[in-house]
Amino acid sequence: MKMADGIAILRRNKPGTKAKDFSRWPDEPFEEMDSTLAVQQFIQQQIRREPSNIVQILTPPDGQDEGVWKYEHLRQFCMELNGLAVRLQGDCHPETCTQMTATEQWIFLCAAHKTPKECAAIDYTRHTLDGAACLLNSNKYFPSRVSIKDASVSKLGSVCRRVYRIFSHAYFHHRNIFDEFENETFLCRRFTLFVTKYGLMSKDNLIVPILEEEAGTGESEA
Amino acid sequence: MKVPGQSGGTMEDPSSQNHNGQLGPSAGGFCAENKQSDEGNQRIQYSIPGILHFIQHEWARFEMERSQWEVDRAELQARIAFLQGERKGQENLKNDLVRRIKMLEYVLKQERAKFHKLKYGTELQQGDMKPPVFDDPGVAEMPVDGELPYTSVSNISWRQGRQLLRQYLQEIGYTDTIIDVRSNRVRSLLGLNNNAEAEENLNNSQPVSTALNGNEPAKTPKKPQQHSSLTEAMMMDTEAAVMANFEFLAQADVDLDDDEDMSDDLDDQADDDQDDVKTARRKGKGNDGLGDDVDAEAQVVLNELILLTETEDNTDGRHQSDSNEWGSGMGFQAGTSPRRGLNFITDEEASDSTLGLGELAQLTVSNEADQFGPLSSTTKELRKTWHAKYTLRSHFDSVRALAFHPVEPVLITASEDNTLKLWNLSKTVPSKKSTSLDVEPLYTFRCHTGPVLCLAMSTTGDQCYSGGVDGKIFCWNLPNPNIDPYDSFDPSVLACTLDDHTDAIWGLSIHKQRPQLLSCSADGTVKLWSPQSKIPLLSTYSSEQDGVPSSVDFVRDEPNRMVTAFSSSHCVIYDLETAKPVVRLESSQEVLNNVVGRQINRVVAHPTLPLTITAHDDRHIRFYDNTSGKLVHSMVAHLDSVTSLAVDPNGLYLLSGSHDCSIRLWNVDNKTCVQEITAHRKKFDESILDVAFHPSRPFIASAGSDALAKVFT
Ligand SMILES: [Zn+2]
Ligand SMILES: [Zn+2]
Numbered sequence: 001m002k003m004a005d006g007i008a009i010l011r012r013n014k015p016g017t018k019a020k021d022f023s024r025w026p027d028e029p030f031e032e033m034d035s036t037l038a039v040q041q042f043i044q045q046q047i048r049r050e051p052s053n054i055v056q057i058l059t060p061p062d063g064q065d066e067g068v069w070k071y072e073h074l075r076q077f078c079m080e081l082n083g084l085a086v087r088l089q090g091d092c093h094p095e096t097c098t099q100m101t102a103t104e105q106w107i108f109l110c111a112a113h114k115t116p117k118e119c120a121a122i123d124y125t126r127h128t129l130d131g132a133a134c135l136l137n138s139n140k141y142f143p144s145r146v147s148i149k150d151a152s153v154s155k156l157g158s159v160c161r162r163v164y165r166i167f168s169h170a171y172f173h174h175r176n177i178f179d180e181f182e183n184e185t186f187l188c189r190r191f192t193l194f195v196t197k198y199g200l201m202s203k204d205n206l207i208v209p210i211l212e213e214e215a216g217t218g219e220s221e222a
Numbered sequence: 223m224k225v226p227g228q229s230g231g232t233m234e235d236p237s238s239q240n241h242n243g244q245l246g247p248s249a250g251g252f253c254a255e256n257k258q259s260d261e262g263n264q265r266i267q268y269s270i271p272g273i274l275h276f277i278q279h280e281w282a283r284f285e286m287e288r289s290q291w292e293v294d295r296a297e298l299q300a301r302i303a304f305l306q307g308e309r310k311g312q313e314n315l316k317n318d319l320v321r322r323i324k325m326l327e328y329v330l331k332q333e334r335a336k337f338h339k340l341k342y343g344t345e346l347q348q349g350d351m352k353p354p355v356f357d358d359p360g361v362a363e364m365p366v367d368g369e370l371p372y373t374s375v376s377n378i379s380w381r382q383g384r385q386l387l388r389q390y391l392q393e394i395g396y397t398d399t400i401i402d403v404r405s406n407r408v409r410s411l412l413g414l415n416n417n418a419e420a421e422e423n424l425n426n427s428q429p430v431s432t433a434l435n436g437n438e439p440a441k442t443p444k445k446p447q448q449h450s451s452l453t454e455a456m457m458m459d460t461e462a463a464v465m466a467n468f469e470f471l472a473q474a475d476v477d478l479d480d481d482e483d484m485s486d487d488l489d490d491q492a493d494d495d496q497d498d499v500k501t502a503r504r505k506g507k508g509n510d511g512l513g514d515d516v517d518a519e520a521q522v523v524l525n526e527l528i529l530l531t532e533t534e535d536n537t538d539g540r541h542q543s544d545s546n547e548w549g550s551g552m553g554f555q556a557g558t559s560p561r562r563g564l565n566f567i568t569d570e571e572a573s574d575s576t577l578g579l580g581e582l583a584q585l586t587v588s589n590e591a592d593q594f595g596p597l598s599s600t601t602k603e604l605r606k607t608w609h610a611k612y613t614l615r616s617h618f619d620s621v622r623a624l625a626f627h628p629v630e631p632v633l634i635t636a637s638e639d640n641t642l643k644l645w646n647l648s649k650t651v652p653s654k655k656s657t658s659l660d661v662e663p664l665y666t667f668r669c670h671t672g673p674v675l676c677l678a679m680s681t682t683g684d685q686c687y688s689g690g691v692d693g694k695i696f697c698w699n700l701p702n703p704n705i706d707p708y709d710s711f712d713p714s715v716l717a718c719t720l721d722d723h724t725d726a727i728w729g730l731s732i733h734k735q736r737p738q739l740l741s742c743s744a745d746g747t748v749k750l751w752s753p754q755s756k757i758p759l760l761s762t763y764s765s766e767q768d769g770v771p772s773s774v775d776f777v778r779d780e781p782n783r784m785v786t787a788f789s790s791s792h793c794v795i796y797d798l799e800t801a802k803p804v805v806r807l808e809s810s811q812e813v814l815n816n817v818v819g820r821q822i823n824r825v826v827a828h829p830t831l832p833l834t835i836t837a838h839d840d841r842h843i844r845f846y847d848n849t850s851g852k853l854v855h856s857m858v859a860h861l862d863s864v865t866s867l868a869v870d871p872n873g874l875y876l877l878s879g880s881h882d883c884s885i886r887l888w889n890v891d892n893k894t895c896v897q898e899i900t901a902h903r904k905k906f907d908e909s910i911l912d913v914a915f916h917p918s919r920p921f922i923a924s925a926g927s928d929a930l931a932k933v934f935t
Contacts, residue, residue, distance in 0.1 A: 010907045011906035011907045011908075012863075012881070012906070012907050012908050013908070014772070014789065014821055014823065014839070015728040015729065015772035015773055015789065015821075015823050015824070016728055016744055016769075016770040016771065016772040016788075016789035016821075017726065017728075017744060018725050018726060018744040019672065019691045019692070019693065019725050019726040019744065022672075022673065022691050022726065025906075028906070035903065035904045035905055035906070036903055036928075037903065037904075037905045037927075037928060040619075040905070041905060041906055075618050076618070078618060079618035079619060079639040079640070082639060082640045082641055082668055083640065083671060085668055086640070086668050086669055086670070086671060089668065089669070089711065089713070094710065094711070110708075112708045113708055119710070120710065120711075122711050123708075123710045123711055126666070126668070126711055127708045129666070130663070130666050130707065130708065131708075133616045133617075133618065133663075133666070134616055134662055134663075136618075137615040137616050137617075137618075137929075138615075139613070139615065139660055149341075150341070
């Protein structure tokens with residue numbers, strides 16, 4: 001109906017689009033996005049522009065509701081973590097990684113079950129991502145993608161802590177996969193900065209020394 | 223029924239009385255006459271007794287007639303009084319309803335303010351802004367909708383106003399679900415009435431208060447019985463709304479739960495460290511994040527609003543039933559198709575009842591019976607209206623493709639979030655006070671390293687195939703539809719990988735009789751596979767002159783042929799054995815100088831007839847004859863690009879999806895639109911990406927860029 005503009009750019013992936021052109025359309029200014037999915041569009045646009053520019057990706061547009069901003073970022077993280085899960089499926093076997101561990105300090109219990117279970121690492125990974133997908137799409141907690149209740153926003157922290165363990169397991173047990181994935185996506189870096197910026201996880205839990213590695217300065221980690 | 227009976231009664235009684243009364247006066251008159259005639263007899267004796275007699279007779283006759291008229295008059299007056307009384311009663315009813323609505327609105331506002339205060343500790347500062355939202359919902363409703371063709375307002379102020387209103391609505395607790403419900407409704411009304419009637423329709427969909435006080439009474443006397451049943455229905459609705467409101471008030475408890483939950487979570491964060499340790503401590507709340515605690519606030523509010531809107535809808539419904547020319551006069555093509563004795567709507571009431579209200583449509587169903595009286599009961603069996611029943615929410619990004627199981631109520635969705643999900647529609651999550659049921663996925667297929675674009679289900683339902691931007695086709699063994707969603711990983715779900723394509727795969731099609739698969743890719747080729755064989759790739763087809771294939775399908779009535787559509791808008795039928803084009807479908811020759819924007823997004827072969835159907839970027843759906851290659855029919859089917867097509871297993875109905883956010887159901891025989899449903903929201907400029915018919919059950923489904931899939935029954 002607004003096609004009356006005539007020369008309007010249509011941001012669509014038409015059948016036949018080549019992989020390299022997929023979603024490669026000119027950026028749309030945030031103010032002009034009038035969809036209820038504007039925040040997701042904006043985040044994805046920023047990532048597509050330059051995945052390594054984490055600071056810019058994590059900078060919300062003016063006046064953006066913080067709850068929605070955090071929520072949409074977490075959706076994006078969980079979605080991109082599918083990529084890490086795919087890689088782990090080929091390398092992380094229940095016989096070798098019988099438990100979800102990172103350092104030897106903790107064994108993580110899988111919270112996706114009625115009673116938390118000691119799932120193998122790959123199952124933990126899949127279950128946690130599946131559970132996060134259900135929670136973040138839950139009509140009860142997140143019926144809207146435009147405004148989110150405080151009570152629901154407070155659930156984001158626990159999702160962050162759980163999905164972070166996928167990074168840490170990959171880092172400590174499947175380092176080559178982690179590095180390969182990280183070099184492409186900068187996802188662990190972005191995630192670490194994200195949870196730090198919004199206080200969603202305590203520093204002690206961020207055991208992958210990714211930001212320190214990068215900056216070379218960072219706090220001393222045991 | 224009631225009315226004629228009663229008025230009949232009132233008619234008879236007075237008339238019989240008057241007959242009796244009539245005898246009195248006329249008898250008296252007769253006596254007086256006798257005197258007169260006696261005098262006359264004295265003067266003009268015996269001269270003209272016959273004349274006198276005649277005069278007497280005449281006078282008596284006139285007298286009779288006069289009293290007859292009086293009877294009629296009394297009768298009519300009684301009738302008038304009755305009708306006036308009825309009208310008055312109905313006006314009272316209306317006033318009462320308006321009062322109730324106002325009361326509800328008031329209570330709602332109060333509650334909103336209370337909630338806001340409780341939640342944020344501040345007064346709801348836009349208290350002044352709220353009344354306009356309710357008092358003049360016309361203003362509130364219109365800006366909420368992104369698609370309204372209100373061009374009179376300048377774009378900027380329009381957008382600002384919309385932003386502002388959206389903000390208000392959010393702040394007072396209108397979730398975008400509600401906004402969407404409302405805007406969908408308005409949009410679908412507009413979508414159907416693109417012509418001048420849009421205005422009128424909008425006016426009529428104003429809140430009951432104005433509609434009732436305005437033009438309504440003028441119309442009511444025409445069909446009083448309809449109206450009375452309707453008002454009853456409206457009464458019921460209002461009652462229901464009041465009840466919902468009470469539930470809303472009773473929400474305090476639920477909220478307490480919620481608070482508990484919240485503190486639970488805080489707790490959870492506090493003992494962050496312990497929570498990770500292997501200990502039984504987490505047992506009680508291990509599920510906190512992923513659990514199913516119900517927070518029904520939003521739903522209650524939504525329901526309440528739906529109920530209010532429903533009342534509005536009823537008003538609409540009445541207008542339509544009052545003036546049937548509306549049904550056929552609407553820009554909606556459902557009006558004229560003859561009834562075919564099938565279980566779909568084809569008559570003009572259909573357009574009334576289906577109006578494309580989306581999820582709201584089903585809400586008025588129970589009242590329809592009242593509206594149409596005995597008529598509807600006779601036609602009821604003959605029609606089927608599709609209603610949104612299940613919402614499949616679990617994907618993180620656009621859902622690109624759908625495939626139903628051939629027998630079970632099971633479907634698979636494929637998304638740009640790189641995953642496929644398996645859903646069992648018979649396993650719904652109990653959700654109270656919601657119009658559509660929620661389903662949770664049973665299995666997530668992970669292997670693609672990019673968006674998944676297309677799907678095909680094997681004819682047995684044991685396997686399915688998916689193609690993606692990563693250029694790979696994966697063949698999956700379908701897990702048992704009763705699997706535990708959190709079962710352990712079984713690598714054998716992935717049966718095989720077909721990776722001969724070198725670019726994104728956009729289309730898949732499965733042969734109905736042979737275990738063969740067709741795929742088309744942005745690498746410019748179409749490939750034929752026998753996925754079970756040792757060397758699965760059978761042949762590769764490409765066409766320099768036509769360019770990149772965008773969609774492919776097996777020709778169903780000629781088992782050795784396929785039809786391939788290209789983004790150049792060409793469409794060609796190939797022989798699979800010789801790899802030679804057999805028929806070129808005429809579109810390329812049709813308007814050579816205007817091929818831009820005519821890209822074919824989807825091609826489907828009719829299951830029984832030699833007919834090929836194509837969905838175009840230029841909003842058209844075109845039908846071609848496979849033997850002659852001639853264009854059989856071409857129609858503007860949507861308001862925006864048509865993206866997807868599906869033909870029902872019997873070949874009688876065609877389902878189309880479009881970036882205009884709607885799906886439409888068409889009668890293949892006469893090419894008329896049978897139903898329109900607004901189904902999905904936009905992400906960038908995309909909306910609906912796929913549609914599907916269940917091969918053996920009454921399900922249809924749509925997939926959208928809003929990361930949702932919906933199933934209609
Ligand atoms: Zn592992
Ligand atoms: Zn588990």
